[in-house]
Amino acid sequence: MKKADLTISGILFLASIYLYYVADCIPTPDQFRDVGAGIWPKIILTCMILACIILFITTFRTKDDEKTLSGKEGMTHLLMPVSLCAFYVLAMKWVGFLVSSMIFSFVYMYFVGCRKKAAIVIISLAVPFLVGLIFLKLMYIPIPKGVGIFKTISEFFLTF
């Protein structure tokens, strides 16, 4: 935890200095005098720089409380859902909400260890279909339909 806090405060400190510089470069139109678009970020970033210094010093002076991350294993376990979500978002544009959600929920449930085959299949098919139907038909909110054949599939399902 100590190492993590030192790293975070260091990164945020450097980022704040850079972002302060960016804010300082924002031009202020004459009619706004010295209250242009850069003033508010500069106030925030000044406070941030001070807070990072305090966090760095206090963390440096304290002993490590041994509360650490679950290590590489923990990160691997995070990698799986995050990668699935990334694929889900990427696929949605081309495959559409319906098909991508069906595949996503099926794969996700299987990966987290669910082995109830009937439940997985029913939920994977029914939930995206119902959600799509509610949003599109009842609330008139468009959902991504995908392109090509996937658009045809989405439109076929949502004609009900």
Place this chain on the structure above:
Amino acid sequence: MIEHLFIGFQTIIEPVNLLILFVSLIMGLVFGTLPGLSGVMLCSLVLPFTYYMSPVQGLVMLVAIYTSSVYGGSITAILFRIPGAPENAATTFDGYPMTQKGKAAEALGVAILCSAIGGFLSVLILIVAAPQIAKFALVFGPPEFFGLCFFGLSIMTSLGTKSIVKGIIAGLVGMFIGTIGVTEMTGYPRYTFGLKSLYSGFAFIPIIIGVFAASQVFSSTEKMLGDSFKTTKIAAKFISFKEIIRIRWTIIRSAIIGFIIGALPMAGASLSAFISYNEAVRWSKKPELFGTGIIEGIAAPETANNATTGTAMVTLLALGIPGSVMTAIMLGAFQVHGIDPGPLLFIQHTDLVYTLFVAMLLGNIFIFVIGKTQVKIIVKLLNIDYRLLSPIILIFCAIGSFAIRNNIIDITSMFFFGVVGYFMRKFDYPIPAFVLGLILGPIAEKNYLLSMRLFDSDLLLFGTKPIAMVFIVLGVITLLMPIIRFYKQYRHVRKEQAAGKKEIGGN
């Protein structure tokens, strides 16, 4: 007045009107519950239909949606840490920890009861003192609003109970993210780095859904894969009357905060929810328990955000000035029927006004009845295997984020902030402080810049605005209180350590 209320009651209990009221309440509840959908969205959708209805029916429909949608957002905030709208973000602070403790039914009970109490009292205030409140609301200018926002932001030191500085950092990061995009005042693209998709800034809802809900699913998935996931047994116990009596002052205080903030133009329910949470922490004898799952942490924001619903109508009805997006839509509904809200409304359309009041009163009672009956059904959702539930939650997060602007980028930002939230959780950076900064930061900026233009860039002129100064002083006290408390504890520990060393030396 009683006579008019009675006529209003007679009008509202006509079968068609009662049906419209009931159906609108349910619709508002559904839209409020689903993330990405809101009462404002539903009101916009049904506005054209009001043209074909009588003025009473059309306006009853809109006020019923308004009343119930504010409560609806608390359900998913408590069960899955997905606030239906920004005004329910503060409810997640203690609502979700209560669910994790197996007390979801109790948490929902507090939310229902406090929402109904807040809403009901707010309408009573509206009936009794609408013209007086309208005059008071006009006293609030940008300096007063800035003071109010500063006071709301000051709670960030209390939200990071383990480390004050981490709370401040989380809040400042939230405030910084709120600065991204084209500025309202000067039209300058700030921190967009040439990316056109960032010109309109980040939408709040996807970020809130990401840091609260998606990060929670990622955390739980990690535990499920690591075999350390524990399922909590959910009790169906509703909140007792004794408990409500115990937290009566939190409810009363939050209701008053809600009344006042609700009447202020463009202040909104989310500001009142955060400020009342702040006050609940400040007045508590055990502030360290907030965020761990206590009923006061739900009662305060839920009473306050619903208490804004009645008084938010004040400026619309008494002055003809819509104070929020929702009341602006209602103004449209009035105008569709050729009615101009304002001081003459109470004289020319007395029956209509009082029918609306009765509809709002009844709406709050119905919310309580509907809410109480649905608790047992809703809580059953939590007994579903989390391995089946987790992708469903993520699908709702995705479609809820998409619905805001019909843009896939919002889904990407939701998942990105889900990962950010996961790491914030890991390293003990309080997510509530981050969300507080994100929501209140832009409101504070806008009012700060307007004040500075008003004061000709002289910061000291804030001293000439007594209401603003009161809020700023209260904010400074709130900021410093946890620091003083921490310093006292630190000194106490040091003294004990020194005494222990002396004893060892003596032996």
